Amino acid sequence: MDRIAIEGGARLEGEIAISGAKNSAIKLMAASLLTSEPLRLTNMPRLADTRFLGQLLSRLGTEVQEQDGPDGPETLLHTPEIISAIAPYDLVRQMRASFNVLGPLLARTGEAKVSLPGGCTIGARPVDLHLQALTAMGAEIELEEGYVIARTPHGLKGAEIEFPFVSVGATEHALLAAVLADGTTVLRKAAREPEIGDLARCLTAMGARIEGVDTDELVITGVGSLGGANWSVIPDRIEMGSYAVAAAMAGGEVRLTKTRPELMTALAEKMIEAGVEVTPTTDGVIVKRDPARRLRAVDVATEVYPGFATDLQAQFMALMTTAEGDSVIHENIFENRFMHAPELIRLGADIHVQAGEAVVRGVPALHGAQVMATDLRASVSLVIAGLAAEGETMIGRVYHLVRGFERLEEKLSACGADIRRVRDEVHEH
Numbered sequence: 001m002d003r004i005a006i007e008g009g010a011r012l013e014g015e016i017a018i019s020g021a022k023n024s025a026i027k028l029m030a031a032s033l034l035t036s037e038p039l040r041l042t043n044m045p046r047l048a049d050t051r052f053l054g055q056l057l058s059r060l061g062t063e064v065q066e067q068d069g070p071d072g073p074e075t076l077l078h079t080p081e082i083i084s085a086i087a088p089y090d091l092v093r094q095m096r097a098s099f100n101v102l103g104p105l106l107a108r109t110g111e112a113k114v115s116l117p118g119g120c121t122i123g124a125r126p127v128d129l130h131l132q133a134l135t136a137m138g139a140e141i142e143l144e145e146g147y148v149i150a151r152t153p154h155g156l157k158g159a160e161i162e163f164p165f166v167s168v169g170a171t172e173h174a175l176l177a178a179v180l181a182d183g184t185t186v187l188r189k190a191a192r193e194p195e196i197g198d199l200a201r202c203l204t205a206m207g208a209r210i211e212g213v214d215t216d217e218l219v220i221t222g223v224g225s226l227g228g229a230n231w232s233v234i235p236d237r238i239e240m241g242s243y244a245v246a247a248a249m250a251g252g253e254v255r256l257t258k259t260r261p262e263l264m265t266a267l268a269e270k271m272i273e274a275g276v277e278v279t280p281t282t283d284g285v286i287v288k289r290d291p292a293r294r295l296r297a298v299d300v301a302t303e304v305y306p307g308f309a310t311d312l313q314a315q316f317m318a319l320m321t322t323a324e325g326d327s328v329i330h331e332n333i334f335e336n337r338f339m340h341a342p343e344l345i346r347l348g349a350d351i352h353v354q355a356g357e358a359v360v361r362g363v364p365a366l367h368g369a370q371v372m373a374t375d376l377r378a379s380v381s382l383v384i385a386g387l388a389a390e391g392e393t394m395i396g397r398v399y400h401l402v403r404g405f406e407r408l409e410e411k412l413s414a415c416g417a418d419i420r421r422v423r424d425e426v427h428e429h
């Protein structure tokens with residue numbers, strides 16, 4: 001299994017182009033099941049997760065073609081007809097978001113059998129809200145041997161749905177089903193993460209009728225069929241935030257391009273409070289920090305968008321490990337999302353975790369060590385810590401990283417980081 005080796009201490013200077021958002025790309029790919037016409041997605045990230053979903057979609061009847069377009073990587077998805085409405089466990093378990101093919105399959109064919117996503121290291125992550133929304137739209141749902149078996153004997157019908165709390169996945173799933181339902185669907189307490197806006201706008205380009213995009217109430221008037229479209233995937237705000245924190249941690253000056261400053265407003269506010277310079281530009285931000293001066297500790301609490309993203313919590317914790325003072329970090333979205341804390345402690349951090357809260361007491365410096373990636377965002381927090389740690393940090397289980405960060409080592413080393421992938425010959429278990 002590959003590892004990543006980082007020799008800490010190098011400043012970062014240069015430019016990093018942000019890729020298309022993983023968490024938008026995979027939902028947009030699922031949307032291609034809703035039409036028999038081709039959907040062309042540009043600004044596509046090339047990641048393990050997009051590859052997984054491509055494999056699943058191919059089984060369902062989608063022709064998936066990755067190509068290099070004039071503006072970079074793109075994916076052409078074409079589903080003339082659904083050849084199978086079964087999403088098997090071995091594919092869904094690899095990536096939870098594959099579960100979101102259930103709604104489009106139901107909308108297009110009236111039936112689907114999709115494996116439950118199973119456990120996940122960052123918490124229980126059930127799909128009850130997804131199923132409640134589909135049931136409200138007229139789906140008959142049974143759970144059998146780990147599979148959701150769903151049918152719509154009378155087609156999907158518009159419904160008024162108020163989510164008990166905000167869920168990104170359930171909002172997207174309900175939206176994907178509602179666009180082809182008969183009548184009007186109202187989604188209240190909808191999530192309004194930028195990736196949902198991206199999905200809604202792409203569906204609109206395909207012929208869907210959606211009002212209230214970017215708000216917490218979506219009104220969807222079902223249409224008889226959707227057509228194809230060309231759509232450019234929104235920039236990845238979590239990748240952007242991760243590199244912004246990396247630059248702040250290592251010190252130096254990095255310009256993040258091909259993105260939009262407003263995608264990281266909540267993070268930028270906290271970084272500025274901590275003493276980092278964050279300057280918006282027309283296509284991103286410039287992050288500047290003098291490594292000779294310690295940052296100040298600041299508190300953060302994760303919230304749904306536009307609040308501080310849970311997907312940036314681990315990275316921010318890494319940044320706080322060497323800040324002056326105590327930082328209190330509340331995780332409000334997932335119940336078990338501090339697995340990076342023990343790994344950061346191995347690098348010399350002083351962190352105490354209790355329930356949904358971590359107290360980070362800033363230390364003057366981190367020291368390189370062997371650590372292990374536990375999930376996608378946790379693993380990038382270890383990279384960030386390693387950039388500033390004295391000596392060598394060796395990160396194991398990097399397969400988590402390739403799920404969501406495109407060409408990470410290349411992007412960081414282009415800015416001067418001493419980071420490389422170590423290919424191991426022996427397999428670990």
Ligand code: EPZ
Nearest residue numbers: 023097125126127128129130167168169170311333334376
């Ligand atoms: C999405 O997950 C993202 N994944 C996550 O990013 C992200 O952390 C999360 O939204 C929050 O922003 C994708 O977009 C693929 P939720 P999702 O439904 O949709 C509970 C990454 O690293 N819940 O908003 O699964 C759930 O357990 C990933 O890229 C239910 O109880 O998040 C959680 O505590 C990690 N029942 C909370 O709601 C449900 O039916 C929010 O989850 C659904 C969710």
